[in-house]
Amino acid sequence: MLPELKWLVDLQELDKIIRGVTQDLERLPEELQAANTVLEELQGEREAQAQELESLQKQRAETEKEVAEMEEGIKTSRQRLMEIKSNIEYKAMLKEIAFKEDQRDHKETRVLELLELMEAQKQSLAEQDQRLQEQQELVASRSKEVETQVGKLQAELAILEKQRKELRKGVSAPLLKRYEFIRQRRNGTAISPVHEGVCFGCHMNILPQQFIDLQKGEEILQCPHCQRILYWQDEVEVLEGDLSRGAS
Ligand SMILES: [Zn+2]
Missing domain, CATH: 1.10.287.1490 (Helix Hairpins)
Incomplete structure (x- = not known):
């Protein structure tokens, strides 16, 4: 990541x-x-x-x-x-x-x-x-x-x-701005894990090519459905917590 x-x-x-x-x-x-x-x-x-x-x-x-x-x-x-x-x-x-x-x-x-x-x-x-x-x-x-x-x-x-x-301080100004923008519109969750191609922010499948790119971890991608910033999460256990904290 x-x-x-x-x-x-x-x-x-x-x-x-x-x-x-x-x-x-x-x-x-x-x-x-x-x-x-x-x-x-x-x-x-x-x-x-x-x-x-x-x-x-x-x-x-x-x-x-x-x-x-x-x-x-x-x-x-x-x-x-x-x-x-x-x-x-x-x-x-x-x-x-x-x-x-x-x-x-x-x-x-x-x-x-x-x-x-x-x-x-x-x-x-x-x-x-x-x-x-x-x-x-x-x-x-x-x-x-x-x-x-x-x-x-x-x-x-x-x-x-x-x-x-x-x-x-660890995040660039444009990304921070994007984060704040999405956070305000998505009930406090602007960044969401993706597991097996599913965005855990909206529970929809992202595009297959996006998933491949995401796994490479070279660029910042957003969910095509909920616009949340995405990161790849391979371990399910970690996800349970993220799930319960939930998003809209
Ligand atoms: Zn989504």
């Missing part, structure tokens, strides 16, 4: 590792952002629940005030009852008092209902606080982890980039 191609194979391996590290570096903050979004949603829900509780408290206060006012009205009516002389008026007033008492009872029932609703709301608020706290803890610990991991990956990336620079 041409020495330049050997460099290129190594460079491709390294570029794939760099791509993995770069993807991790992008993914980690996104994961953290997702956990933060959940936290914000929980906070929003909590706020809505707290507002609901507040509204129930207000309704309760208002209804209790109404009950007190009705109580007052009933008291006044009872006092007036003493002063009434006519039998008809007396009966009418009794009826009115009974009606007011009925209304008051109705309101009192409503106060009890509101108290129950408030209890339930307080309960769900407490549960929400629990969820919120758990999520806050999760975000805090995850954010520490991410910070550590990002630091590690950045250090790793710096070393890899240095190695990459070195490897690129």
